[in-house]
Amino acid sequence: MQSESARVTTAQEAKYRVQYPNSQRRAVKVIALDPPSAQMIDELAKKEWNGATFFRALSFASDAEPGKTNAGLNAWLNDLAGRALDLVSEVASSDFIVVVSAAGEDARSVSVIADACTAHHKTLVALVVPGEGASDADVSASMSHLRPYARMLVIAHDADYITAMLTALRA
Amino acid sequence: MPLTLRKRAGERRKGRMFMLRKEQNDYLTQTDPGTPMGDLFRCYWMPALLSEELPEADCPPVRLKLLGERLVAFRDSEGKLGLIDEFCAHRGVSLWFGRNEECGLRCPYHGWKFDVTGQCVDVPSEPAESGYAKKVKLKSYPLIEKGGVLWTYMGPPEKQPPEPEYEFCTVPLNQTFMTKRLQESNWLQAMEGGIDSSHVSFLHRGDLSTDPLFKGAAGNKYNMQDLSPVFEVTESDGGLLIGARRNAEDDQYYWRITPWVMPCYTGVPPRGDHPMHGHFWVPIDDHSCWAWSYDYHPTRALTDHEVDSMKAGKGIHVRYVPGTYRPLANKDNDYLMDREAQKAGRTFSGVEGIGMQDASLQESMGPICDRTKENLVGTDNGIIMARHRLMRSAKALAEKGVIPPGVDPEHHKVRQAALLLPRDVQYKDGAKEALKAKKGVRQTSV
Numbered sequence: 001m002q003s004e005s006a007r008v009t010t011a012q013e014a015k016y017r018v019q020y021p022n023s024q025r026r027a028v029k030v031i032a033l034d035p036p037s038a039q040m041i042d043e044l045a046k047k048e049w050n051g052a053t054f055f056r057a058l059s060f061a062s063d064a065e066p067g068k069t070n071a072g073l074n075a076w077l078n079d080l081a082g083r084a085l086d087l088v089s090e091v092a093s094s095d096f097i098v099v100v101s102a103a104g105e106d107a108r109s110v111s112v113i114a115d116a117c118t119a120h121h122k123t124l125v126a127l128v129v130p131g132e133g134a135s136d137a138d139v140s141a142s143m144s145h146l147r148p149y150a151r152m153l154v155i156a157h158d159a160d161y162i163t164a165m166l167t168a169l170r171a
Numbered sequence: 172m173p174l175t176l177r178k179r180a181g182e183r184r185k186g187r188m189f190m191l192r193k194e195q196n197d198y199l200t201q202t203d204p205g206t207p208m209g210d211l212f213r214c215y216w217m218p219a220l221l222s223e224e225l226p227e228a229d230c231p232p233v234r235l236k237l238l239g240e241r242l243v244a245f246r247d248s249e250g251k252l253g254l255i256d257e258f259c260a261h262r263g264v265s266l267w268f269g270r271n272e273e274c275g276l277r278c279p280y281h282g283w284k285f286d287v288t289g290q291c292v293d294v295p296s297e298p299a300e301s302g303y304a305k306k307v308k309l310k311s312y313p314l315i316e317k318g319g320v321l322w323t324y325m326g327p328p329e330k331q332p333p334e335p336e337y338e339f340c341t342v343p344l345n346q347t348f349m350t351k352r353l354q355e356s357n358w359l360q361a362m363e364g365g366i367d368s369s370h371v372s373f374l375h376r377g378d379l380s381t382d383p384l385f386k387g388a389a390g391n392k393y394n395m396q397d398l399s400p401v402f403e404v405t406e407s408d409g410g411l412l413i414g415a416r417r418n419a420e421d422d423q424y425y426w427r428i429t430p431w432v433m434p435c436y437t438g439v440p441p442r443g444d445h446p447m448h449g450h451f452w453v454p455i456d457d458h459s460c461w462a463w464s465y466d467y468h469p470t471r472a473l474t475d476h477e478v479d480s481m482k483a484g485k486g487i488h489v490r491y492v493p494g495t496y497r498p499l500a501n502k503d504n505d506y507l508m509d510r511e512a513q514k515a516g517r518t519f520s521g522v523e524g525i526g527m528q529d530a531s532l533q534e535s536m537g538p539i540c541d542r543t544k545e546n547l548v549g550t551d552n553g554i555i556m557a558r559h560r561l562m563r564s565a566k567a568l569a570e571k572g573v574i575p576p577g578v579d580p581e582h583h584k585v586r587q588a589a590l591l592l593p594r595d596v597q598y599k600d601g602a603k604e605a606l607k608a609k610k611g612v613r614q615t616s617v
Contacts, residue, residue, distance in 0.1 A: 005502040005535070009355070011458070014537040023546045096549060125549035140597050143403075147597075152549040154556065155405040161559055168191065168547050168555040 026095040028052040028171035031077065031113060034105035036131060040159050041100060045080050047163065052171035055079055055090070075112045091116040096123040098171075099146070100162065103130040104138030107145040114149035126150035127162060191542035191558070199561055200357045200539050202454040203239035207565040212238055212434055213326035214568065214578050216335045217453050218463045219254065219314060220244055220321040221351060232276055234267040238325060239456045243267055244314060245287070248274045252314040253287025254323050260291060260307050285309055318342070319349050320463075336580035337436065338608035339449075339467040347467035348446070348481050350488045352526065353497045358435060358460035360533045360540040362452040365437035366553045368415040368429055372398045374528050377518045379442075382525065384466070384477065384486030388443030390589050390617035393417045393425035400427075404552050405599060409433060409582025410560065412606065413553040414598045415440075423591045425617065426598050428606060430585040431557060433564065433577030438587030439487070441616035446473060447587060448487050458538035461496075464488055464526065469586075470613045489526040498527055506531040584608040588615045 007013065030052055032038040038056035045054040055077040075087040091097060097117055101107040110126065117124045126146040130139055139155060146153055156162060191199075202209040217237070224233050225246040232245035234257055241257040243266045251274075257265055259278040266285070269276040275292055277284040283304075284293035289311030297303040312323045313331065318340025324331050339347050354361050364370070372394055379391045397417035404413050410431040419425040427440035438449035451463040464487045466473070473481075484490035490499040500507040506522045513521030522531045533540075547555060560576070567573035576582060588605035592598060605615035 003503050003505045005505045005531075009502055009534055009537055011538050014539075014541065017541070017544075022544060098549075123549050125552070140600065143597055144595065147403075151401055152552050153401075153403040154552050155403075156556075157406050160563070161556065164559040165552065165555050168551070168558075169549070170546065 023170070025051045026170060027093060028096060028098060028166065028169065029055065029090055029094040030098045030100065030166070030171070031055045033099055033101045033107050033109055036102035036105060037100040037129060040102075040129065040162065042080065043159075044162060044166070049166065050170055052166055053079070053090075055085070075116070087113065088116050088119070091122055092120045094122055096125065096169075098125045098127065098166070099150075100127045100129065101142050101146060103128055103134035103142045105142070107142050110146055110149050117149075123151045124149055125152045126154070127165070128153070128155045129159060129162070130155065130157060191545070193543055195558075195562065196539070196542045198565070199558060200359050201457055202358070203457065207569050208434075208561070209238055210326075211561070211565040211568055211575055212454065213324075214330070214332070214575055215326075215434065216315075216322045216324050216332065217435075218320045218349075218351070218451050218461070219323040219453075221349060222316055222319045222321060225252065225321065229271045232267055232269055232271055234265065236455050237323070238454055240325070242312070243269070243276070244321070245269075245271050245276050247271070247276075247287050251287045252316065252321060253289070253311065254314040255285060255287070255289040255311040256309040258309075259283055259285075260309055261294075283307075287311070287314075318347055319344055330574075332574075332578045333580050336583040337432075338469060338584065338586065339447075339465040341610075342467055342469060343472075345472040346469070347465065348473055348478060349463065349465045350481065351461050351463045351496055352489050352491070352530070353455075353495075354452075354460050354462045354530050354534065355502060355538070356459065356530075356534045356536065357457055357539040358452045358454040360536050361460055361462055361530070362435050362437070362450075363554050363557070364529050364533055365439075365450050365452070366411070366413055366429060366431050366557055367551070368402065368413060368427065368553070369400060369550050372400070374519050374532070375525050377516065378525050378528075382485055383480045384445050384448075385442050388445065388617065390425055390427075390442055393419055393617075397425075402550055402552065403598065404556050406556070406560070407432075407582075407585065409577040409579070409585065410436075411553065411556055412599070414602075416598070419591050422594055424594055426588070426590055426592055426602060428588045428598060428602055429553075430587055430606065431553075432582055432585060433575055434561060436577070436583075438585070440587045440589040441614050442589065443616055444468075444613075445616075446477060447614050447616075449587065450487070462526070462530065468614075469608070470611060484524055484526075487526050489524060489530075498530065500524070500527045500531070502531075502534055586614060589617050590615050591617055 032041045041054045076084045128142045228250045234243045243257040244254045261283045264280045275284040275286045282295040289309035291304045291307035294304045312325050400415040410433045413429045415427045417425045430438045435452045441447045446466040446468045448466040453461045481488045508521045512518045522528045564575035586608045592601040
């Protein structure tokens with residue numbers, strides 16, 4: 001007699017898998033940490049996404065110093081329309097956070113975002129995009145800034161990868 | 172191009188909730204002749220058979236299927252290797268029934284004979300002087316022997332790359348051990364398991380302390396203490412490097428770095444002085460693949476105990492149905508599921524052995540995993556990037572003839588590594604030398 005495993009792993013049986021949406025729309029917040037990556041996400045934002053929203057700038061209140069751990073969470077994001085939005089509220093209402101950093105640019109602001117993620121138990125994924133002319137030292141410097149905070153750190157050699165990753169994550 | 176690819180090519184995307192669209196899944200998983208991924212695979216040397224399958228001149232031929240093509244391999248009277256179309260050009264008889272004699276494989280039906288290049292050298296019904304035989308030739312592919320493996324290249328002859336230089340096949344034969352097993356699933360879901368480092372702490376957790384080819388390594392404790400590794404993925408010349416980092420003492424991180432070389436080679440980070448191991452996943456057809464499993468040590472012969480363990484199915488190897496390369500635990504016997512062992516924690520899934528723990532779950536996905544329904548998370552970026560590189564490379568090959576990563580033998584000279592690094596040191600810097608295959612230099616392992 002054919003075993004159950006043999007019977008159920010055929011292409012024929014695959015047709016009987018229950019067809020339904022097995023997850024809900026998720027809120028992915030994509031944050032550019034610097035001007036070059038802000039340009040990238042400007043382009044990304046023009047595409048069609050499930051629930052992803054994009055922020056292209058980060059400004060901090062004077063009592064929060066980027067790069068210092070435990071910096072105050074009184075920080076602000078700008079959406080693509082230029083509206084100031086509260087970082088903590090945005091993180092709190094997200095499912096996870098993706099930060100994008102151009103290699104060699106100042107990525108220290110990730111620490112404040114990471115604090116917000118920690119406070120609200122959100123995963124932070126970091127992408128470093130080397131860009132043209134970026135040196136190994138630039139990439140290393142960016143990774144050093146991001147490493148302590150990111151659950152997943154990726155060097156994406158082309159901006160297309162950001163699209164691929166966000167699509168894969170159903171963003 | 173297969174119907175499914177043609178059919179899907181013009182379809183509009185109907186929604187954004189798909190993780191990987193159906194046509195993308197088809198693109199990545201179909202490797203028959205004429206498919207984009209099939210063309211990509213045909214840029215590389217791939218393991219085809221074990222040397223032991225053609226042990227001597229004039230031994231019995233072996234039939235095999237690779238990338239959706241049915242072939243027969245034989246070693247002729249002079250020891251030359253041949254890999255040719257399985258079927259006789261006369262009436263379509265399988266040449267597996269052929270007589271391997273006097274430098275050729277002779278069809279038992281009407282006596283037509285073919286040499287290792289597929290050239291017909293004898294048609295008994297026609298006068299030899301007629302030259303009839305010279306006008307008949309079966310498709311053939313080169314077959315070379317290296318490191319106990321018979322490798323083939325199935326692409327255009329004018330684009331045949333230099334021979335493979337993976338370290339396991341360049342060390343002396345007493346330092347290397349290779350097996351293969353049939354996996355009854357598409358190659359991609361099998362390969363993706365090899366670059367999915369986060370499953371080890373769950374699925375294989377019972378084996379780290381008991382398997383003779385894993386236990387005793389100092390690094391094992393970090394795996395067990397820290398079940399939430401942090402990952403870094405970066406492209407390498409030949410594919411990817413996937414680093415998994417766990418906390419260690421003295422302000423250090425324990426790094427396990429997995430190389431993936433396109434399209435289907437991976438190295439598992441080593442443990443202690445145990446031999447290093449890894450895999451190739453070579454498509455048979457779209458519903459099955461060969462999972463090749465190597466073990467080697469760069470600087471010493473494998474011990475009898477190690478080889479005996481590998482033959483007994485320990486480590487990443489498996490025990491077989493006698494006389495075959497099909498695992499003894501397979502879908503026909505529900506993988507010898509042991510619920511008591513699962514409940515007691517001796518195995519996490521109830522299936523014994525690392526190889527079959529992986530294979531059983533990957534086969535349970537179905538012949539071709541439906542990726543439109545999966546929900547990937549951030550730590551799956553190794554898988555996401557591998558798919559991205561495969562698709563990008565296949566497209567560049569199809570549109571511009573760009574030779575894909577992993578063809579250049581220099582790309583093969585990469586090693587897996589496991590090491591402790593200060594927390595402020597990048598693994599790509601701190602492990603730079605450890606990730607290079609160097610003759611006579613021991614692996615970097617904890």
